[in-house]
Amino acid sequence: MARFDPYENNGGTCVAVAGADYCVVAADTRLSVGYSILSRDHSKIAQLADKCVLASSGFQGDIKALQKALAAKELIYEHNNNKKMSCPAMAQLLSNTLYYKRFFPYYTFNVLAGLDTQGKGCVFTYDAVGSYERTGYSAQGTGSALMMPVLDNQLKSLVLSYCQLRTFNTKLLLVQDAVTPLSESDAVDLVKDVFASATERDIYTGDRLEIVVINSSGTHRECIELRKD
Amino acid sequence: MDGFSKSIGGGGPNVPAGSHPAGGSQAAAGGGATQRTQYPYVTGTSVIALKYKDGVIMACDTGASYGSTLRYKSVERIKAVGKHSIIGASGEYSDFQEILRYLDELTLSDHMWDDGNSLGPKEIHSYLTRVMYNRRNKFDPLWNSLVIGGVKKGPKGDEKYLGMVNMIGTHFEENHVATGFGNHLAIPILRAEWHEDMTFEEAVKLVEKCLLVLLYRDRSSINKFQIAKITTEGSTIYPPYSLKTYWGFTHFENPAQGAVGSW
Numbered sequence: 443m444a445r446f447d448p449y450e451n452n453g454g455t456c457v458a459v460a461g462a463d464y465c466v467v468a469a470d471t472r473l474s475v476g477y478s479i480l481s482r483d484h485s486k487i488a489q490l491a492d493k494c495v496l497a498s499s500g501f502q503g504d505i506k507a508l509q510k511a512l513a514a515k516e517l518i519y520e521h522n523n524n525k526k527m528s529c530p531a532m533a534q535l536l537s538n539t540l541y542y543k544r545f546f547p548y549y550t551f552n553v554l555a556g557l558d559t560q561g562k563g564c565v566f567t568y569d570a571v572g573s574y575e576r577t578g579y580s581a582q583g584t585g586s587a588l589m590m591p592v593l594d595n596q597l598k599s600l601v602l603s604y605c606q607l608r609t610f611n612t613k614l615l616l617v618q619d620a621v622t623p624l625s626e627s628d629a630v631d632l633v634k635d636v637f638a639s640a641t642e643r644d645i646y647t648g649d650r651l652e653i654v655v656i657n658s659s660g661t662h663r664e665c666i667e668l669r670k671d
Numbered sequence: 672m673d674g675f676s677k678s679i680g681g682g683g684p685n686v687p688a689g690s691h692p693a694g695g696s697q698a699a700a701g702g703g704a705t706q707r708t709q710y711p712y713v714t715g716t717s718v719i720a721l722k723y724k725d726g727v728i729m730a731c732d733t734g735a736s737y738g739s740t741l742r743y744k745s746v747e748r749i750k751a752v753g754k755h756s757i758i759g760a761s762g763e764y765s766d767f768q769e770i771l772r773y774l775d776e777l778t779l780s781d782h783m784w785d786d787g788n789s790l791g792p793k794e795i796h797s798y799l800t801r802v803m804y805n806r807r808n809k810f811d812p813l814w815n816s817l818v819i820g821g822v823k824k825g826p827k828g829d830e831k832y833l834g835m836v837n838m839i840g841t842h843f844e845e846n847h848v849a850t851g852f853g854n855h856l857a858i859p860i861l862r863a864e865w866h867e868d869m870t871f872e873e874a875v876k877l878v879e880k881c882l883l884v885l886l887y888r889d890r891s892s893i894n895k896f897q898i899a900k901i902t903t904e905g906s907t908i909y910p911p912y913s914l915k916t917y918w919g920f921t922h923f924e925n926p927a928q929g930a931v932g933s934w
Contacts, residue, residue: 446709448807448839473843478854480835481843503804503840546808 449501449549450475453646454486455585456497457633458555459597460563460578464626464657467555468633469497469583470641470668472649482649482670489661490516494529494556495654496536499583500570501549508548511539529556533566533574540572547571551582556656563621563656578621585640585647592636597622626655634666641668711763711814713737715748716891717853718759718818719881721865722831722846723874726902727820729757730878732886733911734893735764741893749899751906753778756792756821757899758799761850762838763814770813773802792821792832796842804840812838816850821901829903849881852889857881871900883914 453474458467473484487497488509496512498505515535516527527535533554540548552568567580579597581589622629630653641648648671653664713735720729735743748767749759752774760767777798781790790798796819806812820833835850836842847861860881869877878898885892894916899908922928 446810446812448810448812450839450841452841473841475841478858480841480854481845483845484843501839502842503800503807506800506842507804507840 449504451500451549451584451646452480452502452505453584454499455581455583455589455637455640455644455647456486456499456551456553457581457589457593457636458497458553458565458567458579459593459624459629459633460555460565460621461624461626461629462563462621463557463561464629464655465495465555465557465563465565466626466629466633466653466655467495467497467553468637468651468653469499470585470637470647470649470651471665472646473502474646477645479649485652487652487654488513489654490532491526491529491556492661493656494527494532494554495656495661496532496552496554497582498550498552500551504548505550508539508550508552512536515539528559529554529564529566530558530576532556533564533576536566536568537572537574540568540570544571551586553580553582557658561658581636583647585637585644588640588643589636592639593632596632597624626657630655630664637668707811711766713742713764714814714891715746715761715764715767716889717849717851717857717885718748718761718816719849719853719857719861719878719885720759720818720820720833720847721861721869721874721878722820722833723869723871725871726822726831726900727757727833728871728874728878728898728900729759729818729820730882730896730898731759731761732882732892733895733897734891736891739890741891744893744895745911747897747908749897749908751899751901751908752795752819752821753781753790754905755789755823755901756795756819757901757906757908758795759818759820759850759899760815762816766813766815767817770799770802770815770817774799791823791825792819792834793823795819795821796832796834796836796844800836800840800842803836803838803842807839814838818848818850822903824903852885852892853881856884856888860884879914883916886914886916 454470456469469486471483473481489495490512519527547570554566558564565580566574566576568574579593637651648668651666651668655662715735718731729749731748733745735746752758816837818835822829822831834844835848847865849857864877882896894913895911897911
């Protein structure tokens with residue numbers, strides 16, 4: 443019997459990489475349902491504040507509702523506090539918003555990224571019900587399992603991996619260490635490579651890649667083609 | 672969701688007229704007084720639409736099925752909304768009528784503002800997305816896939832708009848859309864043959880090609896179609912007509928030719 447299912451997975455992958463004074467956020471633009479492609483040109487990225495960008499994958503109805511709700515809350519914050527929301531503040535707000543629907547969740551896998559109050563790149567990664575942490579880089583969505591190992595290989599600092607080999611003391615994991623020393627263009631190239639790889643094997647990832655780079659001079663958008671099969 | 676899962680999962684009214692075995696449990700599952708939509712009953716099949724030079728063209732057949740019975744053969748599944756848009760629906764027909772009532776209220780209050788502004792297709796699409804999503808949140812969906820198309824003057828001149836929203840609130844904007852079986856049969860044709868700024872005649876030809884494939888291959892479609900268009904001059908819903916079909920294949924003429932045996 444066809445029972446009503448309030449969820450569907452519209453697929454796609456989101457990635458963000460934090461640098462010393464920039465942040466790269468990227469997501470593919472494919473919208474799928476089942477084995478069909480609904481659109482090859484659908485953005486998953488929302489600019490919530492001038493230094494804060496949210497990339498979400500999962501169920502598109504919930505994604506749009508969540509992004510809209512956050513944008514509205516950000517506007518109210520601006521009116522009340524006479525300034526735009528900082529990225530860490532938005533990070534907490536997103537977590538709270540997700541947990542508020544703990545028993546009928548937003549089926550969204552989010553990566554919030556931008557510049558923190560000191561102007562350094564920051565990336566926050568979430569699960570569907572709001573647990574989050576600040577990291578140097580993250581991937582969420584259908585292709586995340588294909589991308590994270592590659593990102594770990596390229597971005598996790600040598601200091602970090604050495605400490606992990608020598609001791610089991612996880613307190614040595616300094617999250618800020620994972621902020622990459624790579625230059626902005628190298629980080630963008632890495633993101634492009636990682637998406638090209640995931641597109642090969644994940645049926646839900648492909649078509650076009652939207653890359654947003656946030657740095658002190660503002661936000662810069664770029665699109666490149668991915669495999670369409 | 673509306674066409675495909677039904678046919679595979681064996682959902683929908685398996686026993687059309689008369690007794691409905693799950694009737695009693697439905698009321699109980701609904702929780703007493705409030706009932707929620709569990710299945711669609713009278714359904715329309717695919718709607719297809721595409722942007723062309725002057726605006727948007729939309730087409731669908733005029734049938735509404737009750738499970739596997741073709742109950743209604745002259746149903747209009749495309750309607751005009753305001754001055755700038757047309758809406759087409761597949762899925763539960765009574766939910767479409769409800770949506771038209773909501774849109775009536777919306778366009779009426781928009782008109783009563785009397786401020787020289789009127790709702791365009793983008794606004795209608797946004798409104799319907801919110802309606803569909805909110806009903807889904809209450810576990811009482813409007814069991815439809817809606818296609819909204821229109822043209823309205825914007826900052827960059829006349830802006831054509833074509834979007835779709837389904838029963839759980841998934842929505843997007845594209846140059847060509849199709850619901851239900853159209854997603855599987857018509858979209859590949861549209862992706863191959865659609866291009867910017869098609870003339871009306873080219874667009875109709877392409878739409879008819881898709882409708883013909885749907886007629887041959889979609890069990891619930893009928894050979895009676897309506898085409899509608901929306902341009903800056905307004906909307907036009909053309910009277911229904913039929914397409915020429917060809918059944919003269921040798922295999923149809925003598926189906927048992929290749930089969931050995933008594934049946």
